[in-house]
Amino acid sequence: MALNNVTTALLSLLVHDLVFLALLVAIVALLAGTKQAAFAVMKRNFVGYFSNPTGYVFLCIFVFLTSVAAFWPYEFFNQNLATVDQLNYWFPLIMLVFIPAITMSIWAEEKRQGTDELLLTLPADDFDIVIGKYMAAAAIFTASLLFSQISTFVTLAILTEGELDTGLIFTSYLGYYFVGLTMIAIGMIASFLTGNLTVGFILGALFNAPLAFASLVESVSPNQNIAKWIAASGIARPFDDFGRGVVSSSSVIYFVLVAAVALYICMVLIGRRHWTGGKDGNTMAWHYIARVLALVVVTAGAVILFRSRDVFRHDFTEGKVSSLAPATKKLIRELDSDRPIVIDAFISKEIPEVYAKTRYELINLLKEFRSEAAARGREITVNLYDDIELFSDEAALAEERFGIAPQTRMVKERGASQQKQLIMGAAFKSGLEKVTVPIFEYGIPVEYELVRSINTVASGARQRLGIVATDARLTGGTVMSGMSMQQVPRHPLMDELGKQYEVEEVDLNSPVSPDVYAALLCVQPSSLAPPQFDRLLEAIRAGVPVAIFEDPAPVGAGYITPTGSPKQAPGGMFGGGGGPQPKADIRQLWDLLGVEIPGRAGMQEMYTPDLVWQQHNPYPTLDDQANELWIFIDEEAPGAEMGMALSQDNPITSGMQEVLGIVAGAVLAKAGSPLKHTPLLQTGGLSGLIDGTKMQQIMTGQTTVARETKGIKPSIPIAMAIEGATRAAADDAEQAEGEGEDGAADPAEQQSKPDTNAPGIKAVYVADTDMMLPEFLMIRADPNVVTEARFQFQNVTFVLNCIDWLTGQYDFIEVRKHEPIFASLRMIDSVKEEARTAVRNGSKDFQTEYDAAIRDAQEAQQARMKELQEEVEKLQKQNADGNVSRAELQAKLQTFQTQQELEQRKLDVKRTKLERDRELKVRDIERAAADEVTKIQNKVKAAAVTLPCIPPLVVGVIVFAARRLRERENISKSRLK
Structure with missing residues (x-):
C-alpha cells in the first residue's frame, strides 16, 4: 500500500x-x-x-x-x-x-x-x-x-x-x-x-x-x-x-x-x-x-x-496550509480601514516537536494575513520575530511590553520526559484595544485564535454573554463538602469565552431584557429556584437565545444536583440548613422547547431521566476507565449513519469529527411541536437506554449496564438545536391574520393583541454537563495529555460553536472548521509508535514484576511475624487467666513491636530498591527506543545525501571514458606508449 x-x-x-x-x-x-x-x-x-x-x-x-x-x-x-x-x-x-x-x-x-x-x-x-x-x-x-x-x-x-x-x-x-x-x-x-x-x-x-x-x-x-x-x-x-x-x-x-x-x-x-x-x-x-x-x-x-x-x-x-478561510477573508474585508492593527508575534528558535505544526501554521497564517490585508487595502502590520533566543533582546521586549514570557512545558523527546521552555505568543493592538495570546498551544486552532483576537481589537466592543447562576457555579463560588466549605474555581471555559464575549453572571433575581444579552448559557437549570426558573422561561419566550446543559447524572462535578434528585440546603445534613430546598420543575422547560426526555416520575414530584448507553470505544487504552456510559459520538460507531452522528445539517456540528459525552441523557423532539428540532449529536446502532435510578447501583458495582438495558435503540440524540415560533405564537399569528382578512378590529382588542412579530425561540439543549469539563480544555490544548490515547475530542469546539450559533457569529464557526492538513513523516512516526509500544509494554511488565515482588515480600513478612504474633496472643490469653505475669507479657509485646518495625524497615528498603530497579529498567528501554529512532533517522540522512550523488557520478565517469576513447582514436600506437 x-x-x-x-x-x-x-x-x-x-x-x-x-x-x-x-x-x-x-x-x-x-x-x-x-x-x-x-x-x-x-x-x-x-x-x-x-x-x-x-x-x-x-x-x-x-x-x-x-x-x-x-x-x-x-x-x-x-x-x-x-x-x-x-x-x-x-x-x-x-x-x-x-x-x-x-x-x-x-x-x-x-x-x-x-x-x-x-x-x-x-x-x-x-x-x-x-x-x-x-x-x-x-x-x-x-x-x-x-x-x-x-x-x-x-x-x-x-x-x-x-x-x-x-x-x-x-x-x-x-x-x-x-x-x-x-x-x-x-x-x-x-x-x-x-x-x-x-x-x-x-x-x-x-x-x-x-x-x-x-x-x-x-x-x-x-x-x-x-x-x-x-x-x-x-x-x-x-x-x-x-x-x-x-x-x-x-x-x-x-x-x-x-x-x-x-x-x-x-x-x-x-x-x-x-x-x-x-x-x-x-x-x-x-x-x-x-x-x-x-x-x-x-x-x-x-x-x-x-x-x-x-x-x-x-x-x-494540497492541504491548504497557506490559505485563509473564506470567513477570515470576509472579516479582513470588513475591517475599518481607519483602525490600523498591529500584530507582534514572538517565536523562539527551539521548540518541542509537538509544537512544530503550530509554529509552521502560525507563521504561514501571519504572512497570509499581511498579504490579504495589503490586497484589500486594510492596515494590518505584522511584526514577526522568528527564531529568537530565549534570553535575547526580542525575548525581553516580548515579556516587558506584551507579557509574552517563556513558557515551560513537559514534553517527551529522545526517550525521556523533560521540561522545555519556548516562546510562541502574539500581541494584537488597535487604538486603545489590546489582546495578548501568551502561547498558542499546539492543540488549539491557530487561525481561530488569530481571527478572534483581531476581531476583538478591531471592533472595540464585544457582545454580552450571560452566565446563569446555578449549581454548576461556572464563575466560581463555594459549596459544602462534608462539614466544611469547598472553593469551586472559576471554570476555564469562562476565560475562553471571555476572549470573544463580555461574560457576565446573571442571577435571574429580576427579568432579563432581550436587548441586554446576545445569549444565555445555563448549566443545570433544574437546580434553579422556581422564581429564577420562571424568569429563565420568560427570557426564552422573549427571544433570548439560550444554551441549556442539563445532566441527569453529573459525574465530573459532584456538587451539581442531578435532574431527578432533591436539592439540599446549604450546610448539608448537619450544617443547620434543613431539608430539601424548592426546586424548579424542569418539565416546563421541556414543554416550552418541544422536547421529550425519556424517564420516569419519582418522589416529591421529581422526574429522573433515563441514561444513554452505547457499545463503542475508539480508544482501547481506556478500556479500564471507560464503559458503555461513555458515549463516543463519531462516524466510526457501529451502525452510525454517515452525517448523522454529528449532524451535517447544522453549522454547529457540520465538519466535526468526535465528541465525548459521559453518562448523558436523551433528548427527543416532541411529536406535533411547531419548532424545528435538529439532532446535533446521536449515538450509533449499538445503543439504548437504562433506568436513571439505577445509576448509584451501577457506580457501586451492585449491578451493571448490561443487566439494566431496555433493548437496543439506535440513533439516540443527546443534543438538539431548537428554533422557531411556539404553538402559542403560531396561534396568535393565525388569529391576527384572520382578523386582518375580516377587516379592522376594535381598537381596544387591537391593543390587547400580542406582537406577532416577536422573535421566536432559539436554543441548544444538551443532555450532559460533563462534556464541558475543564479536562476537555486541557485535552484541546494538549491532545497528548495521555500519550497512548492521542484524544481527538472536539468538546470545546462544540460548546463554542453552540454559543456562536446562538449569537449569530457564524464566521467563527467556519474559521474553526478550517483545519490545514500537514504531511508528516509517517515512516518515522511508525518507528516512534513501535518504540512507544515497546516502552509501554515493557513498563507494564516491569510494573507487574514490581507488584509481584512486593506481594511476595509482604507475604514473607507476614509469615515471619505470624509465629511471633501467635505467641503474643497466647501470652495475652494466659495473662487474662492469671497464668503469665504482666512483665513477661510486656517484654514479649516489646519484642513483637521491635521485630515488626524491623520487618517494616526491611520491606521499605526492598520497596525502594525495587522501585529504583523498575525506574532504571524503564529508563533503559526508553533509551533503547530513542536510540532505535535515532538510528533510523541517521540511516535516512545517509541515504538521502549519498544515493542521489551516485547517478551523476556514474554518468560523469561514462562521459569521461567516452571522451578519452574518442581522443585516442586518431592517435598512433607509438604515441600512446
Whole structure:
C-alpha cells in the first residue's frame, strides 16, 4: 500500500514537471523558429557543458548540497513535517556557489579562448548572443534542479509513505527556479566584465550576495525602517510565497523584472564595443549608465507597486496550509480601514516537536494575513520575530511590553520526559484595544485564535454573554463538602469565552431584557429556584437565545444536583440548613422547547431521566476507565449513519469529527411541536437506554449496564438545536391574520393583541454537563495529555460553536472548521509508535514484576511475624487467666513491636530498591527506543545525501571514458606508449 502511494505521488509530481517542461520547450521552440542564432548559441553551450565531466561534478555537488541542507539539520526530524523548510533557508547560500560556477564561463571562457570575436561576427544582434547564453545557463540549471527535485521528492515520499503534499514541493522548486533565473542573469554581468574564470566566479558571487543576504540587514541595522525596505528588496521576501506553496503575481513579477534589468546590463556590456572607441565614448557611457539607473528605479517602483496588489495569488498546497478561510477573508474585508492593527508575534528558535505544526501554521497564517490585508487595502502590520533566543533582546521586549514570557512545558523527546521552555505568543493592538495570546498551544486552532483576537481589537466592543447562576457555579463560588466549605474555581471555559464575549453572571433575581444579552448559557437549570426558573422561561419566550446543559447524572462535578434528585440546603445534613430546598420543575422547560426526555416520575414530584448507553470505544487504552456510559459520538460507531452522528445539517456540528459525552441523557423532539428540532449529536446502532435510578447501583458495582438495558435503540440524540415560533405564537399569528382578512378590529382588542412579530425561540439543549469539563480544555490544548490515547475530542469546539450559533457569529464557526492538513513523516512516526509500544509494554511488565515482588515480600513478612504474633496472643490469653505475669507479657509485646518495625524497615528498603530497579529498567528501554529512532533517522540522512550523488557520478565517469576513447582514436600506437 505504501509503495503504491509513493508511486502515485511520484507520478503526480512528474505530471506537474511535464506540464512545466512542455511550457519551456514551447518557449525554446519559439526561440528556435524566430532567433536561430540564439538557439544555436544555446545548443552549443548546453551540449558543451554536459559533454564535459566537469559538468557532472558540479551537478553532483549541487545535489549533495541540496540534500544535506534539506535532510541533515536537526530541525527536519524535530519538525516532523514533509517540507523543505531547511532547504529554503540554505538555498540562497548554495546558489551563491552553484550559479557562479555556471555563469563564470559564459563569456569569460569565450574571451580566454578567443572565440568571442567569432560569436560577435555571426549574423545576429547582441540580444541573440545574450539571450542564447542566458537560456543555455537556464537549461543547465533546469536539468540540475529537476534532478535535485526528484531525489528530494522520492526521499520525502518514502518518509511519508506517499502521503506528502506534491503541490508544496512543486511550488518550492518553482521558487528555486525563479531564484536561479534571476541569479544567473546577475552572474552573467560578472562574466561579461572579465576574461578570468576565477574572477568571474568571485564577482558572480559578490553581485548576487546583496540579494541573498538582504534579509539579514534587520538584525544589524540601527534604522529599522531602512532595514525593512532593504530586506524586502532581497530574494527572501518574494521567494517566501513559493516556499509556503503560494504562487503570487508579485513574486513572479519581482524575479522577472530583476532578471530583465540584469540581462539589459549584459546587452550594454556586450554592445560597448560599438561606442567605447569613438569620440563620444564617454558620453555614451554616461548615457547607458543613466538608462540602467532609470530602469532600476522603474523596476523598484513596479516591485513595490505589485507587492501590495497581487493580481493573482493561489495556494497550490494540497492541504491548504497557506490559505485563509473564506470567513477570515470576509472579516479582513470588513475591517475599518481607519483602525490600523498591529500584530507582534514572538517565536523562539527551539521548540518541542509537538509544537512544530503550530509554529509552521502560525507563521504561514501571519504572512497570509499581511498579504490579504495589503490586497484589500486594510492596515494590518505584522511584526514577526522568528527564531529568537530565549534570553535575547526580542525575548525581553516580548515579556516587558506584551507579557509574552517563556513558557515551560513537559514534553517527551529522545526517550525521556523533560521540561522545555519556548516562546510562541502574539500581541494584537488597535487604538486603545489590546489582546495578548501568551502561547498558542499546539492543540488549539491557530487561525481561530488569530481571527478572534483581531476581531476583538478591531471592533472595540464585544457582545454580552450571560452566565446563569446555578449549581454548576461556572464563575466560581463555594459549596459544602462534608462539614466544611469547598472553593469551586472559576471554570476555564469562562476565560475562553471571555476572549470573544463580555461574560457576565446573571442571577435571574429580576427579568432579563432581550436587548441586554446576545445569549444565555445555563448549566443545570433544574437546580434553579422556581422564581429564577420562571424568569429563565420568560427570557426564552422573549427571544433570548439560550444554551441549556442539563445532566441527569453529573459525574465530573459532584456538587451539581442531578435532574431527578432533591436539592439540599446549604450546610448539608448537619450544617443547620434543613431539608430539601424548592426546586424548579424542569418539565416546563421541556414543554416550552418541544422536547421529550425519556424517564420516569419519582418522589416529591421529581422526574429522573433515563441514561444513554452505547457499545463503542475508539480508544482501547481506556478500556479500564471507560464503559458503555461513555458515549463516543463519531462516524466510526457501529451502525452510525454517515452525517448523522454529528449532524451535517447544522453549522454547529457540520465538519466535526468526535465528541465525548459521559453518562448523558436523551433528548427527543416532541411529536406535533411547531419548532424545528435538529439532532446535533446521536449515538450509533449499538445503543439504548437504562433506568436513571439505577445509576448509584451501577457506580457501586451492585449491578451493571448490561443487566439494566431496555433493548437496543439506535440513533439516540443527546443534543438538539431548537428554533422557531411556539404553538402559542403560531396561534396568535393565525388569529391576527384572520382578523386582518375580516377587516379592522376594535381598537381596544387591537391593543390587547400580542406582537406577532416577536422573535421566536432559539436554543441548544444538551443532555450532559460533563462534556464541558475543564479536562476537555486541557485535552484541546494538549491532545497528548495521555500519550497512548492521542484524544481527538472536539468538546470545546462544540460548546463554542453552540454559543456562536446562538449569537449569530457564524464566521467563527467556519474559521474553526478550517483545519490545514500537514504531511508528516509517517515512516518515522511508525518507528516512534513501535518504540512507544515497546516502552509501554515493557513498563507494564516491569510494573507487574514490581507488584509481584512486593506481594511476595509482604507475604514473607507476614509469615515471619505470624509465629511471633501467635505467641503474643497466647501470652495475652494466659495473662487474662492469671497464668503469665504482666512483665513477661510486656517484654514479649516489646519484642513483637521491635521485630515488626524491623520487618517494616526491611520491606521499605526492598520497596525502594525495587522501585529504583523498575525506574532504571524503564529508563533503559526508553533509551533503547530513542536510540532505535535515532538510528533510523541517521540511516535516512545517509541515504538521502549519498544515493542521489551516485547517478551523476556514474554518468560523469561514462562521459569521461567516452571522451578519452574518442581522443585516442586518431592517435598512433607509438604515441600512446
